[in-house]
Amino acid sequence: MGLVKILLADYSGHPFQVQLARELARRGHTVRHVYSASFQTPKGNLTHQPGDPEGFEIVPVRNVAVFAKGTFYARRRQEIEIGHAFARQVADFRPDAVVSNNAPLDTQRVFQKAASRYGAKFVFWLQDIYSEAISRVIPRKLPVAGHAIAAWYRHLEFSMLKSSDRIVAITQDFVPILTAKGVASDRIAVIENWAPADELPHYPRDNDWAASNMPEGLRIIERNEAGFTGAPGEDAVLLGALACLAAEPDLRKRLGDNGRAYAHKTFDIGEIGDRFCAVLQDA
Template sequence: MRILIHDFSGHAFTSTLSRELARRGHEVAHVFSSSFLTPQGPNERRADDPDNLQLISIKLDQPIDKGNLRKRRAGEIEHGRRATQVIREFKPDLVLSGNTPLDAQRMFLDHCEQAGIPFLFWVQDLIGQAAVRILRRKVPVVGGTIGKYYQSMENRLLERSRKVVVISEDFRPHLPAGVKPENIHVVENWAVLDEISVKPRQNEWAAAQGASEGLTYVYSGTLGMKHNPELLVQMAKSLQSVPGAQVIVISGGAGLEFVAQRAQELNLGNLKTLPFQPFEQLENVLGTADVLMAILEPDAGVFSVPSKVLSYLCAGRALLLAVPPENLAARIVAGREAGIVVPPTDTEAFVRAGMELAQDANRREQMGRNARAYAEETFDIRRITDRFLEIFESALAK
């Protein structure tokens, strides 16, 4: 089977699917953007990668500007044009595309329909519904109309797709009525268990950052202003009462700049900011933490499942989440007692929970064991690949 997997964000977990498919003898093209500022996985070719795996980076002349809606859309459309050309040249038997801006997703589907290629829409988030909320807030008067345009576009794309793969059962009631129930398949996201082992607190990355000693809280991942980065600032401020404790924030863009500025304003010597770290160091980065933190915007609801949280679970550390309680990540962490979950708008609760963990090493360690146990039970790439192959064969059978 010739399979093209497109993951705009270039996440680590999607590349593990492409590699496992290639190891099973399928011809695989794994396509991603290298112009979008976000933590990315091991998307470079490795010595043990089979010859039947192509890792194809779409690099634009300029990075995609997240802060400018017009420039961002132009970049996403250009990515769509270039990635469509890759599909045209690779001539796959099917295309699975996720984490993809809707303008680009429409280009892919248009080409696949013309070429008779089954197209599978991998739904990581309902972008159209999110666009209505976000654009109404960011662009007064016309923002809601633009958002509804993208919501309508997304609904049409979902209805036209041969199969729709969602990451949670929570998505089913929110899909358009035109998507037949038999064409909806659920595959929950995962993390790269084999490449994020439980590392000792004292490791090479911790030593390089001066973090081998003292309580350490780590945030690693995308951080926008919508995530309320002030939560991390207030956590660091409160941890000043704990000798040697520190907060390390690893990200990029406006959110990281905000945290760095606030650290300077408040003279928080225990708050350190760093750019995104290489994927090869991720397990050491996460292993440096006593507590791993994640934040999700209040209106994310049930849909968006931060990939950073799934990686955190692999690391075997206690989690502190500021996410809506109905979100799947919140339900996993709370249900498996892998950490503490608080509402993203409640700064006081976030800080209070963080201080509770600071005072209870036994509780942190038990949460870490629970987190790793969940990851080992759930993130088996062989089983996940079996499930995707069943979906692929069903799509081709039609």
């Protein structure tokens, strides 16, 4: 992949997206990372750090007024407003490729049109299928118009997905949903989310929060043969797993090694960067 200009837009400003932006810049690409400073959510490392690569910049965009999170019509107006702010970044930066993540559908619509207007490839990084959530919530809040609004957003979301140059889905579960709506499977790449391991704080594993909040039954453990799972309340399953692990040291080691290998592979920003570069190359 030749060196290109990449605008990576993460509406939320979360940690691993800006880590990816830094990684792409370390590879020699010119990268502008844009996020909404008005959207109220925990943010990642969004200030310039010593050692940040050349060609990397972080640009916040903002709404004029405080973000109206709980009111549908006011929120929609502000999401369109931020979409135009993202679009101005496209006009100013003139990227070869745009990667958009976590953007509400009204924001994404304005943003995608700007990418097309200025000839940039558009990669839709799909964290969630927003129109499904809208279809559950809006008809309850707006009984008269809600179903028509939900139908519009379903049409809008899948139209934008179909017109994107590439889609990065965070789970294989999204693929059959996308293909059923007419998205070509060869335009979909599955790259699971990760965490910037070097930014994670280290605390004792055995703590009160973990004892009361860590869920069982995670598919990731089963898929990678990294342990046993059971639903809450299945005491016999838990006791059986503990007895098995206590009696079989080789099994304990194998499961632990598998879990460690999964974390090293999944959180390796170099490998993740390779996969995103392949997506951009094919866009």
